[in-house]
Amino acid sequence: MGKETAQKINKSRAIRRLVIWYKRNSAVTSIVDTAASSAVTASNVAGNMVSSAGSVVNTASNVASNVAGNVVSSAESVVNTASNVVSNASSIAKNTLQPLVFDPLKRLQNNDNILDRVEESQSNRIWIAVDGMGGDYAPGPILEGCLEAISRFPINIKFVGKIEKVKVAAEKIGLAELLENEIDNNRLELIDSGEPIGMNEEATAVRKRKNASINVAMDLVRNNKAEAVYSAGNSGAMMASAIFRIGRLKGIDRPAIGALFPTRDQTRPVLVLDVGANTDCKPSYLHQFALLGNIYAKDVLQVKKPRIGLLNIGEEECKGNDLSLKTFELLSSEKSFDFGGNCEGRDVLSGSFDVVVCDGFTGNILLKFLESVGGVLLDILRSELPRGRRGKVGSAFLKSNLLRIKKRLDHAEHGGALLLGVNGICVIGHGSSKSLSVVSALRLAHSAVNHGVMDNLNELQKLQVLNS
Numbered sequence: 382m383g384k385e386t387a388q389k390i391n392k393s394r395a396i397r398r399l400v401i402w403y404k405r406n407s408a409v410t411s412i413v414d415t416a417a418s419s420a421v422t423a424s425n426v427a428g429n430m431v432s433s434a435g436s437v438v439n440t441a442s443n444v445a446s447n448v449a450g451n452v453v454s455s456a457e458s459v460v461n462t463a464s465n466v467v468s469n470a471s472s473i474a475k476n477t478l479q480p481l482v483f484d485p486l487k488r489l490q491n492n493d494n495i496l497d498r499v500e501e502s503q504s505n506r507i508w509i510a511v512d513g514m515g516g517d518y519a520p521g522p523i524l525e526g527c528l529e530a531i532s533r534f535p536i537n538i539k540f541v542g543k544i545e546k547v548k549v550a551a552e553k554i555g556l557a558e559l560l561e562n563e564i565d566n567n568r569l570e571l572i573d574s575g576e577p578i579g580m581n582e583e584a585t586a587v588r589k590r591k592n593a594s595i596n597v598a599m600d601l602v603r604n605n606k607a608e609a610v611y612s613a614g615n616s617g618a619m620m621a622s623a624i625f626r627i628g629r630l631k632g633i634d635r636p637a638i639g640a641l642f643p644t645r646d647q648t649r650p651v652l653v654l655d656v657g658a659n660t661d662c663k664p665s666y667l668h669q670f671a672l673l674g675n676i677y678a679k680d681v682l683q684v685k686k687p688r689i690g691l692l693n694i695g696e697e698e699c700k701g702n703d704l705s706l707k708t709f710e711l712l713s714s715e716k717s718f719d720f721g722g723n724c725e726g727r728d729v730l731s732g733s734f735d736v737v738v739c740d741g742f743t744g745n746i747l748l749k750f751l752e753s754v755g756g757v758l759l760d761i762l763r764s765e766l767p768r769g770r771r772g773k774v775g776s777a778f779l780k781s782n783l784l785r786i787k788k789r790l791d792h793a794e795h796g797g798a799l800l801l802g803v804n805g806i807c808v809i810g811h812g813s814s815k816s817l818s819v820v821s822a823l824r825l826a827h828s829a830v831n832h833g834v835m836d837n838l839n840e841l842q843k844l845q846v847l848n849s
Contacts, residue, residue, distance in 0.1 A: 506535045506568070507830050509823060510607035513542030514577035514594040515614020517812050521550040523613065526819020528559055531568050533820065534827050539607055541572045541598040572597060577614050580812060584617035587625065595619055599626040602805045609826040611797065613810030613819070620658055623803040630838055635659045636802030637670045638741070638809060639677060640748055644732040651729060652678055653692075653737045656744035656798060664707040667691070667738050668715065673801040673838065674736035675718040680832040681825075682735065690724030690734035692743060698723065704740065712738075797822030799829060801838070806830055 511527055513520045520542050527538045540547065551557045563569040575592035578584075587596055595614055599622045601607040612619045620636060629636060639654035654670050655662070671689050678687035691708055693701045698709050700723065712720045724737050729747070739747070766776050797818070800807040808826045810818055 506537050507609070507827060508537045508539055508601075508607045509826050510539045510541060510598040510601040510610045511823075512577065512595045512598045512610070512612035512614055512619075513540045513547060514574065515612040515619075516810065516814050517580070517613075518815060519577070519613065520547050521554050522815040523819055524551060524560070525554060525556060526814075526816035527569065527823070528556060528563060529816060530820045530823040531563060534824060536823060536827050537567070538569045538823075539572055539598070539601055540569060541574045541594050541601075543576070544571050544573050547571060572601075574598075578618035580615050582615060582618065584615065584621040587618050587622045593618075593622075595622045596626065599623060599805075599807075602807075603627045608830045609806035609808065611808045611810060611819075611822050611826055613797075613812060613814040613822075616657060616809050619807065619809055620800060620803075623800060623805065623807050627803055627805040630802055630804055633669055633673070633802040635662070635666050635669070636800050637666075637673060638744075638798045639674060639801050640744075640798040642730060642748075642751060644730050646732045649684075649732060649735070650682070651732070651734055651737060652682065653729065653739070653744055653747065654801065655739065655741040656748045657741045658800070659740065660742040660745075662704065662740040664704060664711050667704070667708045667740070668711040669802070670738045671712055671715070671718060671720075671736065674738060676837045677799065677801060677834065678735045680834045680837055681828050684735050686719050687735035688719050688721040688733070690721050690728070690737045692729070692737050692739035692747075693723035693725065696723050696725060708738075797825055799825065804835075806835060 511523065513523050513527075516523055524540065524547060527540060530536060531538060548557065548560075551560045560569070564571065574594040574597040575590060577594045578586050578590065587593060590596070595612050595618055598607075598610050598612065602610050603626050610623075616638065620638075623636065636658055637655035638658045639652050640656045641650040642653055644651050652674050654674050655666075659666060675687050675689060678684045689712065691705065691712055693705050693709075695701070698713075699706075701709070705723075709723065721734055724734050726747075728734065729737055766779070797808040797810040797814075800809055806826060806829045808822050808829075810822045814822070
């Protein structure tokens with residue numbers, strides 16, 4: 382497509398957007414018209430008053446003495462002043478209100494800078510590849526979340542999946558028109574792929590099925606057509622695809638999945654890793670997880686000096702199994718971050734630590750346990766509330782508080798976990814993710830890109846411990 386053709390298309394889209402703007406802001410147009418008409422009417426009335434005042438002046442001058450003439454002359458001056466004020470009000474109304482409606486069209490007709498600004502705004506948005514077929518409820522809720530995220534964050538989406546299935550799902554949930562609008566606005570692109578890797582399939586299936594949706598999405602990151610990738614599908618398949626397609630960071634043996642857990646301080650979550658990528662770990666793996674988590678906490682969570690903890694059965698350094706004891710030695714000797722010692726299970730959500738490291742087996746159990754806490758806690762509160770009229774009144778007063786508690790404990794509010802240690806930003810969603818989870822995960826991906834996480838992760842290879 383040539384440059385002139387692209388400019389014509391952009392101009393046509395800008396005109397359509399202005400037409401929609403006019404329709405939505407018809408009230409402003411009515412205000413301008415009414416103000417202008419009122420100003421003209423007021424000016425005419427003022428003119429009549431001046432004319433009448435002139436007649437009164439002449440009559441009064443003939444009947445009364447010079448004193449009456451002076452008084453009425455003053456009245457004439459007052460009326461003239463009022464006329465000028467109304468006339469000025471008319472000009473102000475036109476000059477102030479009319480540009481709100483008419484200037485955008487003039488700028489479009491006489492100046493193409495508006496198109497340049499639209500293109501510049503688009504260039505500031507980042508592209509995220511989404512595995513639209515991954516997840517228990519895909520592609521409908523995944524698409525719904527993507528469309529919502531596009532309207533809320535400065536991102537564009539490359540939606541990967543079987544296009545016919547995606548369009549059928551969009552029609553079914555009433556998003557077909559919005560989908561077409563976002564495609565026309567160049568904020569969403571549909572990319573065809575094969576079937577996804579099933580939840581029950583082996584992760585190695587990604588090597589045989591190159592056209593699987595997660596592979597196609599990962600290739601977009603590898604070819605610099607997207608800056609991040611999101612999938613709510615098979616997490617093992619996503620990790621395998623990331624390793625095979627974009628590779629590990631130099632010096633990192635095993636990538637880790639890092640999940641955000643809520644703490645007592647709702648403004649300061651804790652990052653727990655690994656929560657499922659590596660069920661069997663070596664001390665060196667956990668050491669690398671701590672290095673990865675430290676950078677993430679600094680860049681994304683904006684913690685100046687993150688406190689690192691090692692998940693264990695006791696605070697004392699002599700506690701734990703062989704893996705914990707050897708890892709404690711490595712973390713204690715590390716000078717590039719602040720190691721706070723062992724972290725017991727009761728301390729994970731206390732806010733005492735910013736990053737907690739553990740093997741994937743333990744971390745995944747911890748994650749699944751936490752996901753159930755919110756629902757169980759709300760069920761207990763409901764069962765303990767008084768019944769009858771008094772109970773209903775009391776519940777009504779507590780409703781907002783209960784909703785806030787649920788929101789803080791709801792894993793959907795965090796949306797996804799970062800796969801740290803690969804050469805790209807990958808966000809893994811829960812298999813049961815719906816639109817809210819997708820929005821939260823895409824916000825996380827945008828934040829990771831925006832804070833330059835990859836630049837700092839690539840600096841890890843300079844550390845002596847990774848080169849030894």
